[in-house]
Amino acid sequence: MSDRQRGSDRPRGSDDEGGVLRVGVLASGRGSNFAAIAEAAATGRLAARPVVLVADRASAGVLGIARAHGIAAVVVEPREHPTREAFDKALIAELVERRVDLVCLAGFMRVLGPAFVQHFRGRLLNIHPALLPAFPGLHAQRQALAHGVKVAGATVHFVDEGVDTGPIVLQAAVPVLDDDTEEALSARILREEHRLYPEAIGLFAAGRLRIDGRRVRIAPPPGTP
Ligand code: GRF
Numbered sequence: 001m002s003d004r005q006r007g008s009d010r011p012r013g014s015d016d017e018g019g020v021l022r023v024g025v026l027a028s029g030r031g032s033n034f035a036a037i038a039e040a041a042a043t044g045r046l047a048a049r050p051v052v053l054v055a056d057r058a059s060a061g062v063l064g065i066a067r068a069h070g071i072a073a074v075v076v077e078p079r080e081h082p083t084r085e086a087f088d089k090a091l092i093a094e095l096v097e098r099r100v101d102l103v104c105l106a107g108f109m110r111v112l113g114p115a116f117v118q119h120f121r122g123r124l125l126n127i128h129p130a131l132l133p134a135f136p137g138l139h140a141q142r143q144a145l146a147h148g149v150k151v152a153g154a155t156v157h158f159v160d161e162g163v164d165t166g167p168i169v170l171q172a173a174v175p176v177l178d179d180d181t182e183e184a185l186s187a188r189i190l191r192e193e194h195r196l197y198p199e200a201i202g203l204f205a206a207g208r209l210r211i212d213g214r215r216v217r218i219a220p221p222p223g224t225p
Pocket residue numbers: 027029030031032033034106107108127128129190193
């Protein structure tokens with residue numbers, strides 16, 4: 001993995017454990033993407049280790065999934081912090097303390113401030129239920145149906161200061177059917193999300209991602225002629 005990917009201020013840690021990438025996940029809700037990541041890691045399909053799950057509310061279902069996997073589950077609530085900057089700082093502190101190499105947003109319902117993005121630049125991923133740059137922001141599947149698109153999908157991207165605007169790592173497309181409801185389309189996209197996110201993390205862990213302006217270059221697997 002290049003220094004650029006991990007960042008020059010990368011805390012020590014992964015090397016102590018045979019180089020396994022330490023992943024921190026931020027989530028707010030039910031946590032099916034977190035579950036997909038945790039299961040892929042637990043079954044050896046993903047060569048990375050989720051070391052902490054941070055939720056922004058104590059009632060988030062995702063906390064129980066983390067505990068069931070024996071992964072540290074932490075709550076950092078905005079109301080406990082006087083400003084957004086202080087909240088972001090508390091999040092950074094949790095992730096640094098756990099010596100996280102990569103941060104994955106998985107249904108985290110807050111826009112992170114510039115200090116957070118700057119701290120983890122190049123090692124901060126998000127998953128979005130649309131084929132970006134179409135339909136950023138909330139209710140992407142509803143937006144897709146309202147627009148009448150025939151193809152929808154999911155995107156894993158690096159996070160920059162914008163909302164769902166960072167360089168795209170992987171995308172997967174699904175058809176939009178004539179009789180689709182928001183729920184049916186969301187479920188079809190979600191199946192792809194659960195495949196796509198572990199795959200993207202695996203590429204990052206293998207050092208195969210290089211950000212080149214707006215584009216993310218994916219190197220071939222090692223040993224490829
Ligand atoms: C997913 O659709 C993800 O793309 C979006 O938020 C949703 C989170 O779902 N960012 P879950 O909590 O992972 O089940």
